[in-house]
Amino acid sequence: MTLTRKVPLRPGTKRMKQGRSTNAPTKAQQVRQDAIREIGCIVAVMRGLGFVGCELHHLTVGGKHGSKRMGQDHVVGLNPWSHRGVPFNGMSVEQCEDLFGPSYARTPRAFRELYPDHVLVEATDRALAAYFGEVA
Numbered sequence: 179m180t181l182t183r184k185v186p187l188r189p190g191t192k193r194m195k196q197g198r199s200t201n202a203p204t205k206a207q208q209v210r211q212d213a214i215r216e217i218g219c220i221v222a223v224m225r226g227l228g229f230v231g232c233e234l235h236h237l238t239v240g241g242k243h244g245s246k247r248m249g250q251d252h253v254v255g256l257n258p259w260s261h262r263g264v265p266f267n268g269m270s271v272e273q274c275e276d277l278f279g280p281s282y283a284r285t286p287r288a289f290r291e292l293y294p295d296h297v298l299v300e301a302t303d304r305a306l307a308a309y310f311g312e313v314a
Contacts, residue, residue, distance in 0.1 A: 207251060211250070215255060219231070219257035234254075260279075261281075
């Protein structure tokens with residue numbers, strides 16, 4: 179199905195950029211993001227839960243929903259509950275809250291109080307240093 183405008187754009191009018199506010203990652207950024215996926219959810223790592231699969235969360239200016247993304251260098255791994263507020267692996271909302279704490283999607287203020295951006299970034303940097311065999 180193709181959507182068409184009822185009124186055509188005026189000549190010289192530019193369309194808004196579609197999609198996300200970040201460009202595709204460079205090769206180096208992709209290597210880092212692949213490593214983050216292999217490390218898993220940083221909240222689970224911080225809580226000593228071992229490996230839990232993750233999604234990439236791009237940090238935003240001011241840490242608020244809908245704000246401009248800080249770019250491909252500012253990425254952390256979060257599990258589906260912590261990231262999007264979606265219980266996973268057959269767990270209930272209550273079980274996810276007990277294991278991982280608040281969800282960024284459901285209770286952003288509580289999530290940011292418990293896991294401020296700088297804490298997530300520092301933990302991710304430590305995990306990446308260990309992953310790549312660097313001395314932290």
